[in-house]
Amino acid sequence: MGMAAEAQFHVLAVDDSVIDRKMIERLLKVSSYQVTTVDSGSKALEFLGLMGDVHGNPTIQSASVSSHLHHHQEVEVNLIITDYCMPGMTGYDLLKKIKESSSLKDIPVVIMSSENVPSRINRCLEDGAEEFFLKPVRLSDVNRLKPHLLKSKFKAQQQQQHLEQQLPQQRELEQQEPDQPQQKQQQQQEKEEEEMESIEQKVDEQEQAVQSSVKRKIVEESLSPERTRPRYSGLTMAS
Amino acid sequence: MLGLGVDRLRADMNRLLAILFHQGVLDEQFLQLQQLQDESSPNFVFEVVTIYFRESEKLLRILRDNLSDREFSDYAKMGIHLNQFLGSSSSIGAKRVRNVCVAFRTASEQNNRLGCLRALELLEHEYCFLKNKLYELFQLEQQRSMAAGVRYPAQH
DSSP, rough: OOOOOTTOOOEEOSSSSSHHHHHHHHHHHHHOOEEEEESSSSHHHHHHTTTTTOOEEEEEEOOSBBBBOOTTTTTOOEEEEEOOOOSSSSSSHHHHHHOOOTTTTOOOEEEEEEEEOOHHHHHHHTTOSEEEEEEEOOHHHHHGGGGHHHHHHHHHHHHHHHHTOOOOOHHHHHGGGHHHHHHHHHHHHHHHHHHHHHHHHHHHHHHHHHSSTTTTTHHHHHHOOOHHSSSOOTTTOOO | HHHHHHHHHHHHHHHHHHHHTTSSSSSSSEEEEETTOTTBBBBBHHHHHHHHHHHHHHHHHHHHHHHHTTTTOOHHHHHHHHHHHHHHHHHHHHHHHHHHHHHHHHHHHOOOHHEEEEEEEEHHHHHHHHHHHHHHHHHHHHHHHHHHHHOOOOOO
């Protein structure tokens, strides 16, 4: 699940409300975005600050951050969507901090609020927010994120290409990756099927051994094939 | 026979929803919630509403405790709790509960203890009503999916 397809965008959602986090996560996932949710501005900065550089240096995963990323994968956030009213650091404070950071200022920021305060909305837009959504946020709002994401991804790709020219070897390795997840999954499934077959074989052998012992009669009465054979139907394959 | 069961249950659900919309208990945000539910997240509405119940009951307890204390004076803090309740109610489409929160918030901004107490009673009543109706809806949904499941036997 962590091996993102090239076209997938990664959105960081910030909201102190459990319900709103669940809602925005679902809205974004339905729109095929990769999502990370955090419950505060400081956790958002922590997450962004540990992104590492474009070369993808390892990041530390904080326990309170819900994430779908592997350690070795390049962490890239294409958009930040944040609630305005949060204890401690407000969404506006977070916006300012992001725009003041040389490494983060190009990431588009969208602000959400349950309150329709025109002066607040204008201030956010003037200070760098791309959009301001009134809660409850709807799918039609999330659809408006696409152009901002495309712009951001394009910029990131340009930066990437610039660095690639300096590191040809690394790029070749990365290009092989999109095919590998499929192959790996298949290989893993085949492996597990083989393992199950050999386990079933062993169980059969054991049953036969038991039946041919001296206490045959008692064994036949007490042991039935259904009981000795483990149940496989409930097991799920690697997904 | 089973087919009729599924259709009848669906009709019951729709009727219940229509009544709740008509009474203003729910608004179109609840429909948005339903639209976000699909095969990849088949229990989404139930999950969100369950979180809502948990959070709401926590907040109601706090509000009740605050107002039971005659010495209580931190109406600013109460306003924050009310904003949370208001926001989450709005997010799931619980219109009447949300409206009571607005009135409650006004009373707390005026440091009006009596007004707050009255609002709290109304809030508890509306919340209770909403919870019962949503449980009714979920039961119907569960019965419907069970009946539909029997019609199309599961494949192993």
